[in-house]
Amino acid sequence: MNHRDPRDEIVDHLPAMRAFALSLTRNSAAADDLVQDTVVKAWSNLDKFEVGTNLRAWLFTILRNTFYSGRRKSKREVSDPDGAFAATLASKPDHDGRLALRDFSVAFAKLPDEQREALILVGASGFSYEEAAETCGVAIGTIKSRANRGRQALIKMLHLRDDEEMELTDQATVAVLAGVGLSPC
Amino acid sequence: MNRTTTESDAGYENADPERTEYVDANLRRAYNEMLQEEVPDRFTDLLKQLREQDNAQ
Secondary structure (H helix, E strand, C coil), X not given: CCCCCHHHHHHHHHHHHHHHHHHHHCCHHHHHHXXXXXXXXXXXXXXXXXXXXXXXXXXXXXXXHHHHHHHHHHCCCCCCCCCHHHHHHCCCCCCCCCCCHHHHHHHHHCCCHHHHHHHHHHHHCCCCHHHHHHHHCCXXXXXXXXXXXXXXXXXXXXXXXXXXXXXXXXXXXXXXXXXXXXXXX | CCCCCHHHHHHHHCCCHHHHHHHHXXXXXXXXXXXXXXXXXXXXXXXXXHHHHHXXX
């Protein structure tokens, strides 16, 4: 199998890097700065990348290391957890009865860093638990338990409790089923 | 991270698969939404610049 020059391939991973960066920083300006730093670092270390292995996982590893080391240095919470991150995702209205993306994003942004990253890696971007564990430099069991705790916290925040019918907790679904529009609140 | 993580993890493993899948489906949807965003020019410019630096060496 021929492998492309990773220099040519980085561009393909930019959208995923931006999504991962946004889920870590929860702030779009900070996310893009983080991606920029990651690209520069990755480029100068490309000789250490093993061609044929997972470039995305390698880039994600650099990205999260950059994120955490930047945080340690600045000690400053980049913030607005409910604002920028949710706003980025809230552009499209939900007419189809699925959980409102904004509600979901706001809840997601409240999770601790390590649960957000575990969920983005295994829940959203299709990393195996093993790849996610390697990317984060922790044991597989740790990733599993972070992802599960994150899911559990989301279920709780979104009121998807066992004693309720799931569909009925979703206002949009209720509205669709009832044939009425949701009034803005 | 200092707290014991085992107390409820076993329970989480057994969390209602339907709700877990519901959370993951929303997660994928949010993530896909982010993926659709157009990549700003600053990144393509940056890659071009890095490549030019390499070529100049």
